[in-house]
Amino acid sequence: MGQTIVEKIISRNIGAEKVEPGQIVTVKVDRVMLDDIMIPFIVDKFHEMGFCRVWDPDRVVLIYDHLVPSSQLDDIRHYKVGDEFAAKYGIEHVHRSDGICHQLMTEAGYVKPGDVVFGTDSHTTTYGCVGAFSTGIGYTEMAAILGTGTLWVKVPETIRIHISGTLPANVMSKDMILRIIGDLGADGATYRALEFTGDTVERMSVSSRMTMANMAIEAGAKCALFAPDEKTAQYCGVSLDGFQPGLAGDRDAAYLKTLTYRAEDFVPVMACPSQVDKIREVKDLAGLPIDQVFIGSCTNGRLEDLQAAAKVLEGKQVAPFVKLIVTPASRKVYEEASACGAIGTLVKAGAMVTHPGCGLCCGRTGGILWDGERVVATNNRNFLGRMGTSKVEIYLASPAVAAACAAAGAIVCPL
Amino acid sequence: MGMTIAEKIIALAAGADQVKAGDIHTVNLDRMMSNDGTTHLTVDMYHSKLNTPRVADPKKVVFIVDHNVPSDSPKTAAAQKKMRDFAKEHGIDFWEGEGVCHQVMMERYVCPGELIFGADSHTCTYGALGAFGTGVGCTDLLYGMVTGSSWVLVPETIKFNLTGSLPQGVYPRDLMLTIIGQIGAGGASYQVMEFCGDGAKTLSVEDRMVLCNLAVEAGAKTAIFEPDEIALKWLTDRGRRPKAVFKSDEDARYVKEYTFDLDKIVPVAARPDFVDDVVPAVQVCGVRIDEAFLGSCNNGRIDDLRVGAAVVKGRRISDHVRFLVVPASRQVYLQALEEGLIDTFMESGAIVMNPNCSVCWGSCQGVIGENEVLISTGTRNFKGRAGHPSSKVYLGSAATVAASAVKGEICTADML
Amino acid sequence: MSVGKIFKFHNDLDTDQIIASQYLLLPTIDEMKVHAFESLDPEFPVKVKPGDFVVGGENFGCGSSREQAPGVLKALGVQAVVAKSFARIFYRNAINIGLPVIVCRQLPDAVETGDEMDLSLTDGTATAGGETFSCTKLPPYMKKILSQGGLIASLNREEV
């Protein structure tokens, strides 16, 4: 009997031949990510637990992203606590204004195929895009990992998502994952791993895969994995070792179920207020007037996303009285988007380009809205009140759709 | 009796042949600007306090959202929505995210000879083009919007004779801070600061904006330069024409005269918590900083970004410093992008934001914490201006701010 | 006018101290007023009673054009502001909303916070500590605005 990707990673991690779904095991942690919102809480728990050293400072990454730039006085405390903790325990990987945690973890090479990674943010599932087992945890567990380097996990069952064929021109990986979440439901993958396979997936860029792994949590998934390939190796700046190339689900692995999609069947879609699994085709929503568009986040703030938006907005202007806010996912993305002209195109079209960070997606600043306003956003959640009051309507979409809506001042489907 | 430029502008707006300091006149306003710091209150008053709500001439009114951009809270969003809805309903020019209001006004509206009210104290910036711009409150602005007119007390004028030219590494901001340091925070209260002399001819329109913009920090009602060929070319390049080109008469009355030799100006800094507490920058070197800010309607233009970028190029911002770089407008941002300045700032580790008031406004972007120290190219260093009441703000030139960001403590650019 | 208690502040008292930027976008003046003078005296909004006075030195109200500054003082019931001199936008704003602003060169140095004071706008005098100080009279134009209850009230009256 073969194994799925997540089973293989866990087996290797614990030195077992094989693990079974449902089995509870203790894994050795390869890397942890601590984000600025949670740092003071983690530090408090760490000390309360009685630890006096971090198990392996080189495996710890601190990232300030939700609170950058500071918008409230309380934010400063989080930087200070992080800086002091890093200095005291010899943690050198501290990113103070370089972008969103999930983007940096993969982009800066902190995560490699086959790694076991935990982060204090639910979108830690993102690193499955390079074939790592990664998931979000709370600050108490993070404090325990910092002291022990281990964590218990239940081996998840795996749902396979198989996609083959060629995507229509106006469809991005965001449209695919939204549709899949709609099909699974917001809790359809709770406690489970997703594994993406098929020639469509194989042809996708690592960035596109990242969008899908990122959003797996919106179906409740514990993690979401793609088999690492040459593209992955190049992205991570590694050559695949003896273990990594075989890190694909076995033919005879036991999947809980397999969902099969034809790429040609995907169309541009949106998640409607206020559930991520409330999916409708963009064409059915066409004409709804909008007040704001947000392009950014760990879901869709990468170079290819900004390029897709710039392509739509080239030579066009954002509609009157509509705001377009663009927040690149990282400093590197910003620099590359500047070099290729995408930033220039977007700013000329009327966009406000902010510094890389979580921005509006985490709802603290970056374009908060008021009662009755409607926003089209490329991020991962449209929960009630997430971007302002509970009377703000949030529609989630791909960067191409979002850009088209910005120009039209209404929901519209790009060609 | 001759008149000064300011008196001539008021006379024209009042339809009078002659005005003199101390007179109160009813004037027609050429333009009114209001931003998101107060417009929600103006709109509320419009709806709740007027017997006959109306806008005399929507074409003379400009609304600019620049203070909290992008919006930082539901309350901000509500205030801005009120403004947006009102502009939409009345056909008022509306800009959001385009840049700091005074920069946008200069780029798109201000013409020599105009009398402009802005619901923001730094409206005095427009004197760089020979316009009379002055800051008012939202009640004044509302009255102006409804009637197209207002009352003004004709101010006295102080002449600032500028000679020589600024040395390398010394900037118009150093000059203006030096002037304010000398005459004091109330040194030109209710008065007009008129800049003239050979030294004035060495200054670009952007340089003149730096001087005029800070005039309110000396209490001035406005500041003004004669619209010379430099100003008129600047205006023509942007496709606009003057309303009137005024020079002060030979026998115009000045209440006081000062002469400043530009050659003698050195890099300076204003110490917390007063803009007129100005000392040579070398005297404050060594103060550890937590944040640095390059931007604002005073010092966020392309010249300033060039100066800052030249300092940080090939260097890293100190680990413990948050260096916010915020171009004053979309046009400035695009120019900086084209020149590679934005890339230079990003590579150095700076935080680059969309054009807005940012740290200078001190309420929602780059706020500083308890006992933190900021060095800024903003307009003010009042107690708590940038965040916690215990925090401290120093004002310096773009070069000093950028150099300090690299070093992690206040230093001048030549000390790196 | 009647007797009120004095709250005295320093020279060059700027509008950021009267009401900080972070509160300016609150929906109403009433929501802002509880933050008046927060950096200097957080208890001020509780301690000040209707009819009390704010006394300043030179250049009172310098800084921004925020009308919220005189607005919160008026909303807290401050009877008048007396200072050696005023920054012009603050002065204009105060008149426009009907808050008396009185220039008096001598009084500020002779009084302290907590002293009682009596102000007569018609006589142009202020009395504190048994001493009477003469104040600069308002120009008739501004007096008219003030007596009509502010600029908007005067506009509405003209239209009647």
Place this chain on the structure above:
Amino acid sequence: MEQFTGKVWVLGDDIDTDIIIPTQYLALKSIEDMKQYGFSPLRPELAGKIEKGDILVAGKNFGCGSSREQAPEVLKALGIRCIIARSFARIFFRNSINNGLLLMEQPELWDHVREGETIEVVVNSHVSSNGKQYPLTSLPDNLVEIIEAGGLVKAMQARNGLAV
């Protein structure tokens, strides 16, 4: 066997962590400062009404969304004794156990229970509402260990030789 009664508050499906405690309050200094904002996007009045010992009954996927552990901590600070839902999102589940907040899955109770009624819970056995009993399953052993230790912090304190 542990048993208790409590007054019921009823919530729907997919109650996410942004509803339980919105992001804008997450950087407040303490859970005590945050708790007044619990459920504010959905039912702003609720935080003020919940009393110590009350029970939340919810639909499926309770606690979905972010990994913010402030969510179970806020509920605990409000005095919630336990949550009975048709199902829980996994990070919320882990975070609750680690904080000693009792969670139980029960597929049918939600369809029948009414807000304001008092129900009786017998842990690992059943819950009684309106004269009817609904079965409860028991937790896996490793979780029982954490709960028995008094939460993860206490478990770690014991490991580090601190007096508990």
